[in-house]
Amino acid sequence: FVATCQITLSFKCIRYTLILCVCRIDPRELRFSRAMIFAIEEINNSTELLPGVKLGYQIHDSCASVPVAVHVAFQLANGHDSVFHTADECSQSGTVMAVIGESGSTPSISMSRVIGSFKIPQVDSFVSPYSTCACLSDKKQYPTFFRTIPSDQFQADALAKLVKHFGWTWIGAVRSDSDYGNNGMAAFLEVALREGICVEYSEAFYRTNPRSKIQRVADIIRRFLYDLHMSTSKVVVAFVAIGDMKVLLEELAQEPPPPRQWVGSEAWITEPQLLSYTFCAGAIGVAIQQSVIPGFRDFLLDLSPSEVRGSSVLTEFWEDAFNCSNYTSKRMCNGKEDLTTLQSPYTDTSQLRITNMMYKAVYAIAHAIHNALFQKVNFTLLQTQRLESKEVWQSNTLLN
Incomplete structure (x- = not known):
């Protein structure tokens, strides 16, 4: 599940919208979106x-689609309210203060060009492929884009020096x-x-x-790894x-x-499923620091049947995770399925790296809104309702 998230300022209720695509739910990225909700609930309390x-x-x-991301960007910029699920009745629309996401650099570039024109801050909270592209650091092109993760220029430098350190x-x-x-x-x-590092192929x-393209790349890697008479290249650097x-x-x-020796970027180097391939044994690379978010695991597991x-997103996740259904001939879900027994990226909080970037992004926006509101001498609810996204964008919390 790849989330493009909108934070709104609301005075009477909390609300959320889930617009679905025809694609399978990714439990790992569902965890990212739940981290955003967890942070917002902490702030609201x-x-x-x-x-x-x-x-x-x-x-x-x-x-993870550029056209879909751009569609959402226009929807946000136009102030179009989608159908949403809520336990409360929202009597008024919230003001769009900021956007968290998108999950990839290319969609983020596209969204930033749309949203930036309206001075809506776009704070990217994800690690690559979650918008770590160094190109997004160009404030002339992307004046309202911010992120809680360093740009790829830093890891490009680190990867090159790592390769040089080992004499490859x-x-x-x-x-x-x-x-x-x-x-x-x-980079x-x-x-x-x-x-002084030479690259045999890139x-x-x-x-x-098409699979033929993937096969060709795989064959090139195999050829250079197998044919040691033809090549001395035993190391593959993967910025993937x-x-x-x-x-x-x-x-x-x-x-x-x-x-052979694989050297990886932060996008995949810590993913256990990928490192299970025997020919990736000993892969090294750079990674985001692990973190702990107190109370987050309990929040993930605390999903009531209602x-x-x-x-629909949680229903799809639940049915896929427990191989049950409420609508087909599969075993019926009875609501007694136990998330604590589930071995899934959704429940895995042992390496909160990307998730912590999402958590930090929500707090960055909240502090920016706080600064924009409470720097006013005579704070009133009316002034709060007149808060503009431009004020949040100009907040020192985001500018720094």
């Missing part, structure tokens, strides 16, 4: 941060054919050249490419998004190459 103000939210599923001066390179992969690999190659691909890397490794698994039934 706080007596120090935004006292007397409630944050509402909408969550849109972009399906002859390597192969693969990348996602996207803003994330192309810009990240370009890496620039530093690698200065460090190939780009995307997970939706997690979805693309999964497709590549599945293709390589059809005819596994011998174990809450699940009230959300």
